Amino acid sequence: MAEQxxxxxxxxxxxxxxxRSNGGKNAPEWLRLLQDEAxxxxxxxxxxxxxxxxxxxxxxxxxxxxxxxxxxxxxxNVRREILEEFLVHSDAPVIVLVDGYFEEALxxxxxxxxxxxxxxxxxxxxxPSEQTLSALAEISSASQKNPFSALSLALTQNxxxxxxxxxxxxxxxxxxxxxxxxxxxxxxxxxxPTLLVHAGKESSLLLLEVFTGAADADYGVVSxxxxxxxxxxxxxxxxxxxxxxxxFHFGTLAVRQERKSxxxxxxxxxxxxxxxxxxxxxxxxxxCETMLDGLYISAGEQLVDHHTFIDHRYPNCSSRxxxxxxxxxxxxxxFNGKIYVHHEAQGTxxxxxxxxxxxxxxxxxxxxxxxxxxxxxxxxxHGATVGGLDPAGLxxxxxxxxxxEAARDLLTLGFAGEVTAFIRDESIRHLIxxxxxxxxxxxxxxxxxxxxxx
Amino acid sequence: xxxxxxxxxYMLEIKNLHASVAGKEILRGINLTVNxxxxxxxxxxxxxxxxxxxxxxxxxxxxxxxEGEVIYKGKNLLEMPPEERAKDGVFLAFQYPVEIPGVSNxxxxxxxLNEVRKYRGLETLDALQFxxxxxxxxxxxxxxxxxxxxxxxxxxxxxxxxxxEILQMAVLEPTLAILDETDSGLDIDALRIVSxxxxxxxxxxxxxxxxxxxxxxxxxxxPDFVHVLVNGRIVKSGGKELAxxxxxxxxxxxxxxxxx
Numbered sequence: 099m100a101e102q103x104x105x106x107x108x109x110x111x112x113x114x115x116x117x118r119s120n121g122g123k124n125a126p127e128w129l130r131l132l133q134d135e136a137x138x139x140x141x142x143x144x145x146x147x148x149x150x151x152x153x154x155x156x157x158x159x160x161x162x163x164x165x166x167x168x169x170x171x172x173x174x175n176v177r178r179e180i181l182e183e184f185l186v187h188s189d190a191p192v193i194v195l196v197d198g199y200f201e202e203a204l205x206x207x208x209x210x211x212x213x214x215x216x217x218x219x220x221x222x223x224x225x226p227s228e229q230t231l232s233a234l235a236e237i238s239s240a241s242q243k244n245p246f247s248a249l250s251l252a253l254t255q256n257x258x259x260x261x262x263x264x265x266x267x268x269x270x271x272x273x274x275x276x277x278x279x280x281x282x283x284x285x286x287x288x289x290x291p292t293l294l295v296h297a298g299k300e301s302s303l304l305l306l307e308v309f310t311g312a313a314d315a316d317y318g319v320v321s322x323x324x325x326x327x328x329x330x331x332x333x334x335x336x337x338x339x340x341x342x343x344x345x346f347h348f349g350t351l352a353v354r355q356e357r358k359s360x361x362x363x364x365x366x367x368x369x370x371x372x373x374x375x376x377x378x379x380x381x382x383x384x385x386c387e388t389m390l391d392g393l394y395i396s397a398g399e400q401l402v403d404h405h406t407f408i409d410h411r412y413p414n415c416s417s418r419x420x421x422x423x424x425x426x427x428x429x430x431x432x433f434n435g436k437i438y439v440h441h442e443a444q445g446t447x448x449x450x451x452x453x454x455x456x457x458x459x460x461x462x463x464x465x466x467x468x469x470x471x472x473x474x475x476x477x478x479x480h481g482a483t484v485g486g487l488d489p490a491g492l493x494x495x496x497x498x499x500x501x502x503e504a505a506r507d508l509l510t511l512g513f514a515g516e517v518t519a520f521i522r523d524e525s526i527r528h529l530i531x532x533x534x535x536x537x538x539x540x541x542x543x544x545x546x547x548x549x550x551x552x
Numbered sequence: 553x554x555x556x557x558x559x560x561x562y563m564l565e566i567k568n569l570h571a572s573v574a575g576k577e578i579l580r581g582i583n584l585t586v587n588x589x590x591x592x593x594x595x596x597x598x599x600x601x602x603x604x605x606x607x608x609x610x611x612x613x614x615x616x617x618x619e620g621e622v623i624y625k626g627k628n629l630l631e632m633p634p635e636e637r638a639k640d641g642v643f644l645a646f647q648y649p650v651e652i653p654g655v656s657n658x659x660x661x662x663x664x665l666n667e668v669r670k671y672r673g674l675e676t677l678d679a680l681q682f683x684x685x686x687x688x689x690x691x692x693x694x695x696x697x698x699x700x701x702x703x704x705x706x707x708x709x710x711x712x713x714x715x716x717e718i719l720q721m722a723v724l725e726p727t728l729a730i731l732d733e734t735d736s737g738l739d740i741d742a743l744r745i746v747s748x749x750x751x752x753x754x755x756x757x758x759x760x761x762x763x764x765x766x767x768x769x770x771x772x773x774x775p776d777f778v779h780v781l782v783n784g785r786i787v788k789s790g791g792k793e794l795a796x797x798x799x800x801x802x803x804x805x806x807x808x809x810x811x812x
Contacts, residue, residue, distance in 0.1 A: 489613075494650035497610050498664035498720060499638035499671070508663065512654030512703070519654070550654075 106162040107144055111137060113168050114252050128226060129218055129257065132234070136241055136251035143245040152243075155432040155464040156403045161346045161372055166288035166318045168253050169197040172279045178204060181275055183533075184308045184338065186525040192273040197280060198255040198289030198319075212266045213303070218257040229326070230259045233294035236324035236352035240378055246348040247376070250322040253290040260305070262331070264298035271304045271526055278311030278319060278345065288318035288346075295323070297331040297359075304334045306526055309349070310369070311342040318346040325352070327359040329383065334362045336526050338533065341369035343398070349375040357383025357412070364521050365392035366530055367402050368537045374403040381408070381415050381443075388417040391520045393534070396429035396461070397541040403432035410443040419450040422517045424510060426457035426541060436468040437478065444473045450480040455487065455513050510538065515550040563588050563625060563759050564728060570619035570784075571608050577618070578604040580784035586728070589756045593770055593795060594763045596781035597803040602763045603647055605781070606732040609761075610644035611637050624728065638664070639671035641727030641758075645717040645734050652704035657716070658686060660704045661723050668724055689722040693749045711742035718749040725753070730761045735769035747772030767799035782807055 114137045118130070125133065145162060146153040176196050181204065185192065191211040194204040200217050207215050218226065226234070234257070241248035262268060280287045297303050309319060319341060327333050341347045347370040355361055367373055379388055388408060396402040408417050417437065425431045433452045454463040465482040487509045495505035514534050521527040531550035564586040571579040578601045586592055596602050608615050609622065611634030622629040629637060652660065665685075666676040677685065686700060693715045705713050714734055721729055731750065735743055750760065750773050762773055770778075770792065778794040779786045780803075787806060788794065798806070 488650075490650045491652050493612055493634060494646065494652065495660070495664075496634040497638055497644055497646075498660070498724065499635055499667035500660075500663050501635050501667070502633070504663065505635075508655055508660070509652065512652055515654035516703075 106165065107141065109165045110249060110253070111141055117168060125219060125254075126224070132238070133252045133254070136238075136248045139241055140245050140248035140252055143243075143248060145245055152405060152434070155430070156372070156374055156401065158372060161318065164286055164316060164318070164346070166286050166346075169199075169255065169280065169287040169289040171199045172196045174279070176201065176204060176277060176279060180277065184275055184306075184310065184529070185273060186271050186306065186529055190273055191270055192275060193258060194275045194277065195256060195258065195291045196277050197287065198276075198291045200256045200258060207272070211270055211272065212262070212268045213272060214261040214263065216259040216261065218259070219255065227259070227261065229261050229296035229298075230257075230294055233259065233296050233324040233326045236326065236354050236380075237292065237322045237350065240322070240350050240352040240376065244350060244376055246320055246374075247322055247350040247352070250290045250320045250348070250350060251292065253288065253320065254292040254322070255290065257292045257294060259294040259296070260303070262295070262297045262301040262303045264301060264328075266298065266301045268301070268303045271306050271523060274305065274307045276307070276309045276319065276321065278315065278317045278341070280312070280315050280317045286316040286318070288320055290320045290322075292321070293323040295325040295333065297325075297327045297333050299328045300330040301328075302332040304523055304526075306336045306338070308338040308340070309347060310338075310340045311345055313342045314344065315342050316344050317342070318348075320348045322350040323352070325354070325361070327353070327355045327361055329356045330358045332360040334522060335364075336521060336523075336530065337363065337365045338530070339365070339367040339369055339373060339375070340533065340537070341373065343369070343371065345370045347373040351375065351377045353378065354380045354382050355386045355388065358385045359383070360387040362389040362520075362522065363391065364518070364530070365404070366533065367392065367404070368395040370400065370402070372401045374405070377404070377406040379406075379408045379417075381410050381412055381417070384412045384414050386412070386415040388415070389520065390417070390419045391517055392421045393514055393517050394421070394423045394431055395534070395537055395541070396423070396425050396431050397427040398429060399427065400429040401432070402429070405434045407436045407438070408448070410437070410439045410446045410448065413443055414445040415443065416447040417449070420517055420520070421452045422513065423452075423454040423463065424457065424514065424538070425454055425461045425463055428458070428460045430462040430464070432464045433482070434466045434468070435480070436470070437480070439471040439473050439476055439478065441472040444475045446473060446476040446478065448476070448478045452482040454482075454484040455510065456484055457486065457510070507538075511535065511550050518550065562586065562623070565623040566620070567622070568620035569608070569617070569622060571604060571615045571617050573604070573615050578615075578784055579608065581620070582784070582786060584779065584786065586759050586761065588759055590777065591754070591760045591762065591773060591775045593775035593778045594761060594781055595765065595767075595778060595795060595798060597807065598765065600781045601784040602765075602781050603732055606644055606730045606761070606763050609730055610634060610642060635667070638724070639668055643721050643724055643726030643729045645714075645721060645729065645731045647732040647734075647736060649705045649713040649717055651706045653706055655704050656701050657704050658683070658700045661686065661720060664720070665723050686723065689719055692722050692752050693718045694745050695719055710737035711739065714738055714742065714746055715749075718746050722749065722753055727758050728761070729753070729758065730763065732763045733765065734762075735764055735766065743769065744772065767795045770795045780806055
């Protein structure tokens, strides 16, 4: 087992150095220096085992057995139709990365959107802006503890930066689509896209980030996103993880909020064989508001894991976290939500809830809410539940002429709809609801699954 | 007149019904017949089995039927699953309506109504047709249109939940409505609105069983028959005046008589 882990680490380190010595495809010098540091950190951290507290429920052995090669630019053109399913409307501003590489032909962000998009890679070797470095610092900070964050930064093919200028109000949802195309016949590959977001003072941004890939392909995504929200700015961030059924997904999301800022995130996770997302939100100023919500759906032998950390460092901030899970088959869902309230963070108002709908006897949920409070004037609550469909609700629906199967579906969709209701943008909410219905349809194989109605 | 014809004439015939929950016998031989066009009141002290009778008729899975039978429109009601009973016109207005988070009131009602319509051989209604019908029905119980899109019963007050039950009854147009302590927790205005709703829905071809602890509701919904349930048995039946008698003398006299 230990030997396996070692081999696997050496494999990725060797991949890194191979690419590094193969000059032509390299990143700009400043990025390369960061990546050298990142691979060293990865080397010293090593891949985690279930002996690590943060990974005790998440056995990554199947990932370690699959030696993934860093992805190369896709040979074939990707048809735009593949993406349409994830677009709120067909002319929405969209940034597409295929196997981790920026895909210019499929991307389009008109100037009227109000954002600046920068890319840092071998093609576009410009110097980083101050904003870029500040967002990158969040990923660097996450990589101090998380080997996947370090690996992601080391292996990244492209750094994409979304810069929202001071005072800009971006009302159009900006789409960032990560598509993995490697089919099962070729060598299994890993892509490592890096997304940076910097929202300037008093600006606002609506962001829809999607991870998806071929259903039957063996591939991996080790991604990282760094988000900085300056004073008075708002970022609404909706993330969809619908990787292919055999994929590995390890995602890092590191956010820093300055005073009076607002961050609302919704995460829909339903793909991958092993899918783990680590979210860190550093509250770095007074009067911030944070809403971190999500829904995970797991079936078959999937493992879906969310580790979140909200770090209250300043007074008078509020955070709300509601994660729900629909867990069936032989799948396993893990939720670990840590809220840390520093001594200085008086007046913190924090609420965390994790509710799980367990639809099969063979499925497992491990939920671990953690509240650590060092301030005395705070309002903090947390709770977790794991259970089946409410029998009283089922009887009530049946007593109104609704068949058993339809009643179960309705309660399940209601369970999901309760949390998607928090998505403020209506068009994105519709999109998310539709994706959920589609996923549940394939899981429960009911053809007449109704819609989610709010 | 032979047996078969007899059965067809009753809408509901309960014969020697015994039911238990978790091994404890609650109903201990209920006999009751209900015809189309009738309103029956079932009264009794707490714990007499009134609500159990209501739930058993609707098909609640927690109860075990140990003896007896229930014939509804000539069919063995106890063999039908709850959804089948509902499609065939049995409706229970719950004493404690259930909250269904994330499911809107209108979606829930439309799903139920369309199942009933399919069963009756009628065309299903689309969203617009249904909304029109729902708005009409909401007037009967004086419900605010904002309740259309709220999750079923979630955050409703006690009175709003009971009104919502009568709204569902108005939409589904049952043959046999069973109102389980619909008056409990209602103030006088809500009581009037709910009762008027029930009276509006009364037709020669449907029937109603009103389960209640108090006579108060029967000032508004006037029964043709009153039955007193004590210890899982009907110990006395009579006309509407029996309810007044109970109100004046309480249940104690009847209880004593029943235990002799």
